[in-house]
Amino acid sequence: MADAAAPLLRIENLSIDFQSSRGPVHALRNVSVDVPRGSIVGLVGESGSGKSTLALATMGLMQNNAVVKGGRILFDDRDLLTLNAAELRSLRGRRISMVFQDPMTALNPVLSIGRQMIDIQYRDRGNTVDKRRKAADLLRRVGIPDPEQRLGQFPNEFSGGMRQRIAIAMGLMGNPELLIADEPTTALDVTMEAQIVHLLRLLRRDFKGSILFISHNLGLIAELCDYVVILYAGEVVEHGTVQDIFHRPRHPYTEALLVCDPARIEQVSRELPTISGDVPNLLNPPSGCVFAPRCPRVFEPCRDRQPGDTALSATQTARCHLLNGGAHG
Amino acid sequence: MSVQASSVVPPVAVAVGAESPSTLRNVWRRLLHERLGLLGLALVALLLFTGIFADWIAPFEPNRINVPDRMQSSSLTHFAGTDQMGRDIFSRIIKGSQIALIVGVSSIAIALVLGLALGMLAGYGPRWLDNCLLLLFDTIYSFPTVMLALTVITLLGVSLKTIMLVVVVSTTPVYARLVRTSTLSLKNSEFILAERSLGAGPVRVMLRHVLPNVVGPLLIIASMDIPSVITLEAGLSFLGLGVPPPAASWGRTLNEGYNLIRDAPWIVVAAGIPLILTTLGFTFLGECLRDMLDPKLRRII
Numbered sequence: 001m002a003d004a005a006a007p008l009l010r011i012e013n014l015s016i017d018f019q020s021s022r023g024p025v026h027a028l029r030n031v032s033v034d035v036p037r038g039s040i041v042g043l044v045g046e047s048g049s050g051k052s053t054l055a056l057a058t059m060g061l062m063q064n065n066a067v068v069k070g071g072r073i074l075f076d077d078r079d080l081l082t083l084n085a086a087e088l089r090s091l092r093g094r095r096i097s098m099v100f101q102d103p104m105t106a107l108n109p110v111l112s113i114g115r116q117m118i119d120i121q122y123r124d125r126g127n128t129v130d131k132r133r134k135a136a137d138l139l140r141r142v143g144i145p146d147p148e149q150r151l152g153q154f155p156n157e158f159s160g161g162m163r164q165r166i167a168i169a170m171g172l173m174g175n176p177e178l179l180i181a182d183e184p185t186t187a188l189d190v191t192m193e194a195q196i197v198h199l200l201r202l203l204r205r206d207f208k209g210s211i212l213f214i215s216h217n218l219g220l221i222a223e224l225c226d227y228v229v230i231l232y233a234g235e236v237v238e239h240g241t242v243q244d245i246f247h248r249p250r251h252p253y254t255e256a257l258l259v260c261d262p263a264r265i266e267q268v269s270r271e272l273p274t275i276s277g278d279v280p281n282l283l284n285p286p287s288g289c290v291f292a293p294r295c296p297r298v299f300e301p302c303r304d305r306q307p308g309d310t311a312l313s314a315t316q317t318a319r320c321h322l323l324n325g326g327a328h329g
Numbered sequence: 330m331s332v333q334a335s336s337v338v339p340p341v342a343v344a345v346g347a348e349s350p351s352t353l354r355n356v357w358r359r360l361l362h363e364r365l366g367l368l369g370l371a372l373v374a375l376l377l378f379t380g381i382f383a384d385w386i387a388p389f390e391p392n393r394i395n396v397p398d399r400m401q402s403s404s405l406t407h408f409a410g411t412d413q414m415g416r417d418i419f420s421r422i423i424k425g426s427q428i429a430l431i432v433g434v435s436s437i438a439i440a441l442v443l444g445l446a447l448g449m450l451a452g453y454g455p456r457w458l459d460n461c462l463l464l465l466f467d468t469i470y471s472f473p474t475v476m477l478a479l480t481v482i483t484l485l486g487v488s489l490k491t492i493m494l495v496v497v498v499s500t501t502p503v504y505a506r507l508v509r510t511s512t513l514s515l516k517n518s519e520f521i522l523a524e525r526s527l528g529a530g531p532v533r534v535m536l537r538h539v540l541p542n543v544v545g546p547l548l549i550i551a552s553m554d555i556p557s558v559i560t561l562e563a564g565l566s567f568l569g570l571g572v573p574p575p576a577a578s579w580g581r582t583l584n585e586g587y588n589l590i591r592d593a594p595w596i597v598v599a600a601g602i603p604l605i606l607t608t609l610g611f612t613f614l615g616e617c618l619r620d621m622l623d624p625k626l627r628r629i630i
Contacts, residue, residue, distance in 0.1 A: 097527060
């Protein structure tokens with residue numbers, strides 16, 4: 001066992017390309033993310049910023065056309081990228097689990113909930129009765145009433161929020177140390193969203209694991225997470241504690257994101273603020289700062305040179321030329 | 330991890346889906362309410378019953394030659410009359426249902442299992458395996474069935490096994506291709522990814538999650554293929570290429586009756602009726618199941 005101070009998950013300089021007919025798409029470039037033990041880390045980014053790629057790479061479930069160009073994914077000091085399929089499989093479900101975005105499609109439609117939950121315990125000893133009891137117990141924990149009866153039901157007999165609870169219950173079945181939640185509330189309505197977040201917080205308290213929570217909903221991140229990582233076009237532009245990011249954002253992209261969050265807009269206005277422009281094409285990322293084409297405070301070095309990471313405090317780091325006076329850090 | 334049940338989230342209203350799941354019991358109940366489906370079921374059940382209990386039901390030994398009673402028309406002793414050797418046609422028809430069942434049901438069942446296995450392998454396995462299997466399927470698929478049948482029969486001789494082999498070889502690629510396509514689309518679905526993220530290996534994913542999702546439509550197609558196989562057997566037997574004499578297959582009885590059609594028309598009629606009823610039975614049943622399990626398939630099958 002590694003020492004307790006080391007983060008449970010440490011992603012170091014991870015770069016992933018997707019092979020496409022028009023050449024490699026640089027989906028992730030030198031991404032580093034730490035998930036300390038027992039914490040909830042929020043990963044924020046627009047669509048296509050590489051959030052899900054990061055999650056799937058950690059699970060070892062990348063699409064066939066993904067190629068790891070460099071970096072390491074250290075889980076409890078073991079590099080997941082060097083493990084073979086069987087070793088990865090033995091980690092999945094027991095030490096790392098994942099909850100997916102769309103609860104409507106995340107459960108097998110033709111098997112009852114009970115069958116699925118019992119089946120996934122195939123590595124555990126014990127008879128079906130025990131496994132069934134464990135499944136019912138987990139359903140109760142995630143707030144599903146009458147779990148014994150509901151085990152016999154099929155996914156289409158549950159609402160979206162219920163299915164996401166079931167998916168979370170299945171993720172927690174093996175008592176994992178790390179739960180990756182890939183936009184678990186995006187497909188749900190607002191009340192369900194709040195309940196799922198509440199549930200995740202309770203579960204974190206009780207199962208003492210870490211959660212990597214992926215979302216583009218800043219309100220949820222602020223409510224749930226301890227640390228926040230801002231991902232833009234496959235690069236980490238800023239990371240810090242939740243207070244750092246929400247009270248003292250330093251990267252222009254983070255600032256713009258916070259301005260654009262509908263929940264934080266105070267003045268009454270008919271128009272939502274937006275970040276003009278589009279996410280850069282990752283077939284051919286900009287040579288300078290990735291955010292330069294859209295940055296309101298862009299200046300001379302931004303378009304030519306990539307900014308380095310600037311440590312702003314013990315916990316907060318941002319990648320912007322503004323912060324180091326234009327000097328390469 | 331030890332959460333108190335009460336501490337978690339207040340219970341939420343439960344939305345029960347509009348459509349209840351297609352469990353076996355449900356399908357069964359609905360089938361009994363569909364007139365054509367019920368008729369199909371009854372006909373198939375009748376075939377199964379006569380096929381299985383043929384030796385007890387048949388009033389005479391189907392191959393027993395009884396020259397004094399030759400060429401009789403229907404009577405209380407010989408319900409469907411006799412042929413020119415005095416064999417009881419009714420008994421031969423009963424016995425023929427056994428052959429029809431063996432050829433139709435068992436060869437389709439073998440093709441189904443093979444098709445499922447190969448199709449899932451091609452769909453879920455590595456790309457090179459998919460390419461190899463696909464080439465194989467397409468090669469076999471491009472042979473016309475009758476040509477294939479004639480070739481195989483010429484090479485291996487006339488027998489029940491040869492006909493079954495022809496059926497298995499010619500239908501397996503059809504099933505395998507269908508399974509492969511469904512597997513490919515399932516492979517990238519979120520629930521398969523979710524299962525894998527929980528630690529399920531490829532075998533578990535294929536058997537527990539892919540298989541139950543692809544087997545439904547395949548069963549429907551298979552049940553609609555059974556009559557065409559029985560007809561193929563009858564056709565080959567009619568041409569003298571099917572089950573060798575004196576076996577009492579329906580096609581052979583038709584063939585023999587055809588030569589006597591002026592003197593003993595009842596033979597052809599008696600052998601044709603079960604063939605028609607069987608075809609109708611399986612088709613009704615298959616169509617009914619299709620509409621129940623997956624109305625979207627109507628366009629495909």
